[in-house]
Amino acid sequence: MEAGKPSYVFDRGAEWEALSAFAGRPLPHAMLGVVSGRRRMGKTYLLRALVEQCGGFYFGATAGAEAESLRQFSSALAGHVGSPVPFAFATWHDAITYLFGLAAPGSGGRPFLVVIDEFPYLVKSSPELPSIIQREIDRYQAEESRMRLLLCGSAMSVMGGLLASSAPLRGRAQLELVVRPFGYRAAADFWGVADDPALAARLHAVVGGTPAYRRQFLADDVPASLADFDDWIRRTVLSPFSPLFREARYLLAEETDIRDTALYHSVLAAVAQGNRTRGGIAGYIGRKSVDISHPLNVLEDSHLLMRDADVFRAGKSQYRITEPLINFYEAVMRPAWAQLENGQAAEVWAQATERFAAQVAGPHFEGVCREYVLGPGRSLLSTSLGQIGGGVVTDPKARCQIEIDVAVVGPGSGGAKPSVSLLGEAKWGTVMGVKHLERLGRARDVLAGRGYDTARCALGCFSAAGFSDALRTEAERGGVLLIGLDELYGRTMPDPVLP
Incomplete structure (x- = not known):
């Protein structure tokens, strides 16, 4: 039975659903899950909430020598089972064997959730630990067990290696979850700036969707308005007294x-x-x-x-x-x-105004536009299928290269041509005009000459600065998407494009 997500956990609906389903799945054998994600993403916050809702044992490792880490784990486990004295396991073999023994069939009915957080700290001092866990997992695949073990960590290279190639735990996990930053829309809601897309876009270009930056790092210091953004940058990210500085x-x-x-x-x-x-x-x-x-x-x-x-x-x-x-x-x-x-x-x-626009906000805006097409913008196109990305179209006639910031390309199969359903250009500080549209049109013609199916290819202009009247007139004829900040943040919904 899945546990309901607590109201204090912002967003993370899909992650919670996967975790609670794992924790509550009524299977008669041990299950392993691996949860990873870069630091500050709220993994610990999420997993602690899961343990609070489902019950179970949570252990957060710290950097330390093997003997100290084992002693900390033993003490935490003793506290969990209510032992009046700390346990004194001699080895990780003894500790993990005892831990899995707590999930034996006769010790209760519902699954036993165990979360070992910052697992890479333990692996660094005790490299044999994954092999020990693998042995117990394999043992309790044949024997009954209520164990639901989640290993969590922020060192992505270590966590990624746990299930790779010939690693001991390869093929043993029933869950592999990466906790990622909030999407740009969820981040705007989290920071409370969704009603000001211009501010939300600038804020996201600096701090992205990392939840810890607002509350733990800045104690809810949020720019009050777009006019406050410059001062906010100076008093937070650029201040040597701010945690964000380093x-x-x-x-x-x-x-x-x-x-x-x-x-x-x-x-x-x-x-x-x-x-x-x-x-x-x-x-x-x-x-x-x-x-x-x-x-x-x-x-x-x-x-x-x-x-x-x-x-x-x-x-x-x-x-x-x-x-x-x-x-x-x-x-x-x-x-x-x-x-x-x-x-x-x-x-x-x-x-740094020009550098921020050219090297930070501009490239970031391109990524946000692709995220938009991957999510809410997919319904605007003639098809929801295809790879979303960017690329370069070489125009041999004009001897130039046309950079495409946002493209949706479908693979050809069964003798069908590869198709293009969107060609888009994204500009952060430029009011886009007819010339931008003509360049995209030329790219479409070149791709058609190379064998792509462009019959239902829309052209998209994405701009944080707006569009000329002439471009808007062209767009009214159909086949053209004009996406500004209001559209990106859901304040305005453009019409679907069905060329």
Whole structure:
């Protein structure tokens, strides 16, 4: 029986449904779940709420030597079962064996939920722990057990490796859940700025959808209006007295696989400066492409960097930073770190207006537009199928490349041509006009000449600054989507496009 989500847990409906279904599933054997996600996403908050609703045992590990960690676990487990004296397990083998014994069939009727949080801390000092858990899981697949074990952690590379290739727990998990940041609309609701899309878009470009930043870090210091945004930036993110000031550095330092943080910051800075290809990143930091393979892989495994495939050119891709605060740090803060530490936030921010627009807000806006098409905007198109991304269309006649920020491309199968249902361009600070539409139209013609089915391809103009009257007139003829901030945040609903 699934537990109802508490009212104090904001959003996270899908995550709660998956967790409560796992915790309450009435099967007669042990079950394993793995919950991961970058720090500050609210994993612990969510799991503690689950234990509170369902009952069970929660243990939050800390960094420490094996003997200390085992002693802490033993003490917590003794408290859970009501033992008057702490347990003194000699090894993790003894502790895990006892833990699974608590879920034996004769000890009660309903499933026994166990949450071990920050599991990577335990694995670091006791690498054999996954193998010990695997042995008990396998044992209680054959024997009856009420065990519902959730392993949780923030070190993405470690958590991802728990179920990979030849890892001991490979094939043993019935749940693998990644707790991600809030989407841009949910984040606006969480910060209480959904009624001001211009403010919501700027705020999301800086702090993204990380829930801890509002309450734990800033004690509910929210910009009161768009006019207050600049002052909010100066008194929070750019203030050396604010917890957010060094947060981007800490996010990188906390990843266990990152050793040379200077190199990784250089890679991220290269991407923030607009060098998004492997060759561009290598050239920016003065290395050969082969020399940056490892840091790129580590940053991808840590979910700090993502590689987006070009939907029109096989084998081509570009990198982007997934954490907005890191992108803001690399583009705005790191180049002026000495001045910021000296309390010159006002001067730094005054000089960073163009950089913020070009390197932070602009690229972030493109991602928000793709998220819109992936979610509420899908109903506007002629089909809900297809890959959403961006890419480059090469125009051989004009000898130029047309960058497409938002595209929906369907794969060809059974002899059918690959189809394109949307070609879009996104502009943060530019009022879009007919020329933008003509460029998209030219890209559609080029793709049609290359064998794509473009018969029902809509053209989309996404702008945070608005649209010219001439473009609006063109849009009224049909086949064109005009999506501004009001549409992105659901304050206005555009008409479906059915060319």
